[in-house]
Amino acid sequence: MPTVSMTVNGKAVSGEVESRTLLVQFIREHLELTGTHVGCDTSQCGACVVHVNGEVAKSCTMLAVQAEGANVTTIEGLANGDDLHPMQEAFRNNHGLQCGFCTPGMVMTAVDLANKNKNPSEQQIREGLEGNICRCTGYHNIVKSVAEGARNMGG
Amino acid sequence: MPDGATNTGIGASVKRVEDKRFLTGKGNYVDDINRPGQTYAYILRSPHAHAKINSIDTSAAKSASGVVAVFTGEDMQVGSIPCGWQVDSADGTPMREPGHPALAQGKVRYVGDQVAIVIADTLDQAKDAAEKINVDYTPLKAVVDLRDALADTTLVHDEIETNISYDWAIGDKAEVDAVFDGAAHVTKMDIVNNRLIPNAMEPRAAIGDFDRASGEYTLYTTTQNPHVIRLLMGAFVLSIPEHKLRVVAPDVGGGFGSKIFHYAEEAITTWAAGQIARPIKWTAERSESFITDAHGRDHLSHAELALDANGKFLGLRVETAANMGAYLSTFASAVPTYLHATLLAGVYTTPVIYCNIKAVFTNTVPVDAYRGAGRPEASYLLERLVDRAARETGLDQVDIRRRNFIPSDAFPYQTPVALAYDSGDYEATLSSALKLAEVDGFAARKAEAAGRGKKRGLGYSTYIEACGVAPSAVAGALGARAGLYESAEVRVHPTGSVTVFTGSHSHGQGHETTFAQLVSDQLGIPIENVDISHGDTGKVQFGMGTYGSRSLAVGGEAIVKATDKIISKAKKIAAHVLEASAEDIEFAGGNFTVAGTDRSMAFGEVALTAYVPHNFPHEELEPGLDETAFYDPANFTFPGGCHICEVEVDPDTGTVEVVSFTAVDDVGRVINPMIVEGQVHGGVAQGIGQALLEGCSYDEDGQLLTGSFMDYAMPRAHNLPSFKVATEETLCAHNSLGVKGCGEVGAIGSPPAVINAVVDALADMGVTDVAMPATPQTVWRAIQTAKS
């Protein structure tokens, strides 16, 4: 079995995986970081979104071996100890989550969006969230959360 | 009465206590759980909608690498998966309820029906081995379309000799027919309520576990009601007594009804865990969810509304065929009858109503409750019919509704279809929505849109629903096979912190916050001192679970009752210590005070006295401070309101855009406005999804054509506007909190508002109806049909 090495949330990790092992399986099953979720099998829902080398990627659409040497950030890598990341705080403050299942992917996408655009319009936020499906919130409060989170990340 | 000091009381938008774990990836969903020695299951499913199983050869799979066991229906001889409601035909014929095996017994009846379970050390091995199972099928003709099924030429279940489970009716047909004969105007419509796939974002999962030493089974499962699963699976399917079966529903990633039901995989993994004495984990892949989660809606109706010359409704008659799918799922039989037909009065004074329901088997996934369950079908039918009646009679859309509203001074109001509404003010929600939606400026907006080549339309829905299910005696009379109360235990710890055990499971609704607000408010203690425990039959005394917007109106009331008992006992303890009579003790702000004095004990001191009973009224009371209550509601609750949708249609492509959506709902007293608004947003989004995007489609052989998120279109952020949401309160008259329920109003009220808006936009082109989902091709077709 191939060995794969990468950096996850700032820590060097490696493990033996099958070629067919997906990045999300490596994260959930080998590293036991279960915050990253699997909500579909067609790369549509975005529950599995993580950052790979600073950009959003769907970890269900990437083999673990493809992430060899990469720098990966998952939802567990955002908060600083007990202090929530400004985007996490904004989701809490605006009721941007209900069941919590899409939330990790949604937050990771939102952080990336805000990194690229400090002051996104509602339209830009809605377009930027196209790769993430939420069934609970109707997106209303997620859009508010992302706007506030982006402001607070910039400030 | 928002709590000014801490701002955590009733009426305050308290931030959710559950959020931190979800936001940091620390949620604990079933698939996140791993048990020592765990194996993995893959379930082999039928590729045919209808077929006879001649033989199953599992030998190659059994000897494949890593495989622990393979079981088929021949191995798993257990009870049938039960339906929770018995609905008999109008002529007295008992509901036809064919066997519903967990693993197929000689026949498969829908694509996705369970055929075998393969258990291996890893999931890859289980899935690889499943490919080595050879099932010899004789495919049979499938019956997929409701109309075809009604003809009874192809039968889903040979043994019942028909596809009709029941042919039920409510109302006096002769009386209604007579009213129609004398009516000034009759509006007639054929109405389809499109079949939906719930698609909670967390796929279903189950872990079966068996402890050989104690003989105890544990099932971790994605359910909205762990005690109900324990009851149905333990008592009916696997014959495991309750004290040997624990069901745990940890964090659950959305349900919307689809996780109420007892599913085969729960029984299969639990049973098989006993066979191999190792834990077994099964997690649905999304493509598997599409063909196994119970679908929703799927009604075919013909409806007629009789009006007098003044636009007053005289009578309503409805014939509905409701698709049950291949088997009767847990709530399925109640949905088109008690949750649909009984809502057909809506918010109107229609004096006589007749409704006939035929529940029909087809070779498709079982159909059951999905957010709103029956009530969206009723509101859609009624509000489309009212919209059409207004257009036919030349009445204004708002005017025709006002002419027929049940007036606010008419409550309690007995409808002709069994329900008695306790409170409501439909004019209040309507007039509030008219303002919020800025209806006065619509004509100008329509003209502006026309300049851009767009057709703009405005659609209304004034709806009602019944929730807070349910008074057990009423439900029992209607065929429910269980009580529908809720239970709560309020356990005060010796130093005054509190754990509340509730049977209402939370899977997104924020119970851990709202319930804590209730108890904190009632006991006058900080919200941080209250924990809410739910979802584990090993911890929670009993519960009927979360569905039908019942958590606050039923579960919350049980908590209030248990807390009342705590206060009552605590007063007696305080009276003893303070050397006063219990009647003289006043409880406020977390302190027990002798009336008219400054002699007082804090709640925590009373708690400590209860557990360290050195100075305690032993002759009168037992030590401890821990109370349980069961609450059985006196009636359903009746939230209602007005939804107004504004759309723009591109007449060249048929594309519809929702440009504005307003919802003003009366959900009774609001405990946490932030959470209530969130529930409305989510419900409206699902309603707009039903109206514009979502439609489950099968081919004639029973293969699902919309089996992925690419083909089954759910709303994305870009497909929805920000919503305008407000509430108008009339209090529920029969519970102490005055609450009605808010989980389903969005999904119930919104679809007719959207379609009425699309029809309004295209009315001047001659369009009178557009089917759901109003996709570009459907709208385009409607325009072309109107033109020709």
Next chain:
Amino acid sequence: MKFPAFKYLRPSSVAEAAAQLAEHGDDARLLAGGQTLMPVLAMRLAEPEVLIDLGRIENLRGIALEDDALRLGAMTRYVDLERSALVAEHAPLITRALPYVAHVAIRNRGTIGGSVALADPAAEMPACMLALGAEIELTSTEGNRWIAAEDYFLGLYETAREDTEILTAIRIPLAPERRVGFYEVARRHGDYALAGAAAVGDVEDGRIQGLRVAMFGCDDLPVLAKTAAKAAETGVLDGAWLEADVSPTSNINGEAHIRLAQARVAFRRAVTDLLGVSNG
């Protein structure tokens, strides 16, 4: 979501990849960005024995300006094209169409070569290649060849690429004065199009010349609407002759006549867009 087992190869050069492909032939699949292949494997709709990952072949990436063409390495990601000033200047049709391709996370991984190799009839990039008159480079152990996009797309997911060939690069001829137009009808933004049109052409004195309109989502393959484009050059902009060019069939997205009507709208709006948007 469990993939079938396969052998994973990660060549570091095109020559090595071509040799591996020659060796394994039919049993191998090439992995580019994986945004389509991964879901296909997840559902076990394909079970290749060997997966050849092109992701570590550095010279398959990149955007370069040549004398008479813009050269796109096959493994250039959508996101790189989206951000590229060279693409915006010399192939603005691509810049215009990219926001319609799925969504951010997918555009961060998906590649132009992967999309053109797959040749989904409803995808935006194959149609853009056709409209732009792009040339496609195919490489095998025998060497390389260039083929015009018009000769490359043959049918439903069928192209001129042989099993032993790797799509290695795309060249887009430079045409500085050319204008572009784009329109698609979709249920939801980011979905595959119900009907779409990608147009390039020159405008002189309000008249369109040299118009090329590639239709997507309305036939088994991306199609150049030659008849309708000729008519548009004479001022008939509404796609009246489109049925001579595309033959939509009835499917889950609607009956043939509806799909044709939507294709007409896409054609007309793409051409109108072209008339209004300068190539600057």
